[in-house]
Amino acid sequence: MTRNHKKYHKPFLMTKQQIKKLIFFRILLNCIINMKFKNIVTFCFILNCLLLQYFTKNQDSGKPSTLEDTINTSYKSSSSWFNLQFNSSYQEISENIVNENNYCRKVKNYQSIQDISLNKQKLPTEDHRYIFSDYPDHSLVHQTFSVIARPILHQKSSKTTLDPKINLFFQVNPLWHELHKMETHFLCEGQRYNHIPGSINLNFKDEIANSFRKYKEYYKGREKCFEPWKATPYTLDLSAKEQCLEFVESIKNGKRNEWMYKKARYSHNGDSVAIVSDAVANELINYYEKESPCPDNEKFIAQKYISNPLLLNGRKFDFRVFMFIISMDPLMILYRDGTLRITLEKYRKDSTNFENYLTNSHIADLYLSSVNLTENEYEEKMKDRNINFSKFEEIMKNERKVPDNWINDSFRYSIKRTMLHMVRMNLDKLLSHPRVFEFFGLDFMLDDDLNAWFIELNLSPQIGTTSKEKNKIYMKIIQDILDIEYAILYKADLDEVINKTAFQWVYDGRKTGLDRYHGLLTEECL
Known part of the structure; x- marks a missing residue:
């Protein structure tokens, strides 16, 4: 089987409990290694802010009533936010867009003098729907924008700055926020953006499978509420040793056409998808036992095939x-x-x-x-x-x-x-x-x-x-x-x-x- 892969960037993720223990030390170390701070005054200011965030606790002492209530809603004290601030590849120019550190000030100044025309539903009229998008002009998305909004097409062939009148960003690239800093280079007050940092994990088949597996433990003893493997086919992440070995043992024991073999990430249009026939099974057994013993250092999954x-x-x-x-x-x-x-x-x-x-x-x-x-x-x-x-x-x-x-x-x-x-x-x-x-x-x-x-x-x-x-x-x-x-x-x-x-x-x-x-x-x- 052909096993061609693109390199991927795996976001740094922590649970809420890990945040309380590790976030201060991690950010402090990042600052020191990357020499983010040029003088002691700036360093002490950031250190003070981190200490405040580290020791400030939720004043609600009651037990959370739902899973949603356990998530810290203050995004600026989340691991995802810190990851974006310190691990993203912000450049002065990305995709031929000049990342202006004073862009949000320009947006605020524009909004202070510009009246927005609203319709009967209190929605902006099409003349005041300024959408910045990298969808090509031949796409249905851009054609629709041209009828009901005022699209500002991203021309990657020439250097440009973002217009302060933009009120919505609609990008194909789900990691656009790793090239342009939120609340600095874009996504100021009065703007919205069509990607949620961290959503890329839902697109990865291995991450989704492991989320289902972890969630199964959350509902242990309450399976009637939700049984993950009755909602999605049983899936093994072949980059995890125990799961990889489970898959190899299964196909060695003859349970072969029960499985689908798929690339876990950056795979589209049926790329690297196969039913595990006898020929495929023999090739995989040889690969995982001899050429690349479990676990797989590349990203593949095995998923139970829906046979009926x-x-x-x-x-x-x-x-x-x-x-x-x-x-x-x-x-x-x-x-x-x-x-x-x-x-x-x-x-x-x-x-x-x-x-x-x-x-x-x-x-x-x-x-x-x-x-x-x-x-x-x-x-x-x-x-x-x-x-x-x-x-x-x-x-x-x-x-x-x-x-x-x-x-x-x-x-x-x-x-x-x-x-x-x-x-x-x-x-x-x-x-x-x-x-x-x-x-x-x-x-x-x-x-x-x-x-x-x-x-x-x-x-x-x-x-x-x-x-x-x-x-x-x-x-x-x-x-x-x-x-x-x-x-x-x-x-x-x-x-x-x-x-x-x-x-x-x-x-x-x-x-x-x-x-x-x-x-x-x-x-x-x-």
Whole structure:
């Protein structure tokens, strides 16, 4: 098997308990090593600030009532914030953008003299929606911005400075904040940014698997509240010795086609995905026992293969749905339907051909390009790959597999519940900054018992298709994202704005008690 990898940067992460013990000494050491401070006055000032943050404790002496309450909501005393300040590669010029240390002062001066025109919903009109974005001008995202906002396109070919009138940053790069310093080079008061520092960990299959494994311990004895390996297929991180050995022993003992083998990070379009057939198993056994004994120093996972997938006309399919964290402080999470994505060829359990069991568009395009089709035939084949949830429910009801309202009462409930738990289990990795948000694409599958299985999460999911009908849907999604974020920024009626979209609540941190969870958690499961 080909094992090509890109280098990755693994963020430094600590739990809240570790913060109290280690953060002062770590930052102090960073300062000394990197010679951040040029004189003793500055050094003493920073030392004093660190000591205050180290010894200041939450005055609430009561026992936290929920997992959310255990997370320190003061983002400037979190490990994620300190990591950004001292470990990110800020340069004077990044991506041909001049990082100005006085940029936020320019923003404040501009806002003090500029009146913003608001509509009846108290949202800024399109003439005052200044969006800085690196999405290319041919993308649906940029085309939508051009209609409903005033996009400021990032031209990487020439050096530039950021315009102080920008009120929203919408970047493809999920690590843009590691090149440009938050609250200094961008993301000043009156601005919002579409990536949450730390969210990259949700995109890594090994990190997600280990989060599920750790979360299982959190619910030990309360499995009826949430059982991770009933929400996502059992997964082994092959960079962990015990898990790697477990995988090798399993495939040595003949349990081979029960597994999928995947690259854990920076993998797209079916890259380095394989069903563990006999040939693949023999190669892996040789690799992990002889060439590179466990653990794997590269990033791969092994995941149990769902061997009884629900089929549509004999073809395998999955669901692309969307999770939208509209705010981290207070935490607010929304869900939205996506589409079903169907394979081009009928499913064969013993097949290792991608077109039989993978649903992504890149695989479909490669396959159709290899056969002799007219342009119209190609478009029809691609169009047949996607259907909406209503059409799917209609098919299922006609086949008498589900009752009325099954999508809303059962399927959506299960998906939203998994989303909620995924955010909860990763709260310690996400920066609780009040002006950041993130839009995720999540993939789920159904087995023939109608159990919903989470497969993977995507940052900056592809928005746009070759279908004009679906492009209209995606343009509406983009418009809704902007309306929601501008509603938060300009303190409009957020609930009224959300009610006019197809988004649904998962979690609302503005509320108290069980009302926050919208029926997804009971008191015994907090």
